[in-house]
Amino acid sequence: MPRYISYLGFGGVAAAVQIATVEIPNGVDHWTVSDQAWPTVPTVFGLTVLKPDGGQQLFPTLVDESTTQDGFEVWLNGITGPGYKLRFGYLL
Numbered sequence: 001m002p003r004y005i006s007y008l009g010f011g012g013v014a015a016a017v018q019i020a021t022v023e024i025p026n027g028v029d030h031w032t033v034s035d036q037a038w039p040t041v042p043t044v045f046g047l048t049v050l051k052p053d054g055g056q057q058l059f060p061t062l063v064d065e066s067t068t069q070d071g072f073e074v075w076l077n078g079i080t081g082p083g084y085k086l087r088f089g090y091l092l
Contacts, residue, residue: 017089021050024076024084030063033086034071041067042090047074052083060086 025031045067047060058076066073074086 017044017091019087019089021085021087024049024080024086026080026082026084028076029079030073030075032066032071032073033088036069036071038069038092040092041069042092044089044091045072046089048087049076050085050087052081055081055083058084 022033045062047062049058049060051057056078058078061075063073063075
């Protein structure tokens with residue numbers, strides 16, 4: 001999975017924010033993003049759903065305390081169709 005790095009300042013310290021995109025399974029309103037193999041549990045997350053042309057706009061929610069070194073659980077406000085993706089940014 002490609003990862004992109006951006007830098008944000010927190011209290012004068014630059015932090016590397018990594019961004020990744022994964023396919024969302026068809027026909028779900030929640031699922032677990034897995035197989036991330038992070039060296040530590042991420043501390044900050046930002047989530048957005050990329051919808052296919054003509055698709056319903058869906059909003060993701062990160063489930064509290066679901067984040068591990070392997071991934072995290074996400075709930076959506078509706079059921080996906082084909083072609084949806086989740087883009088997320090995180091700090092390690």
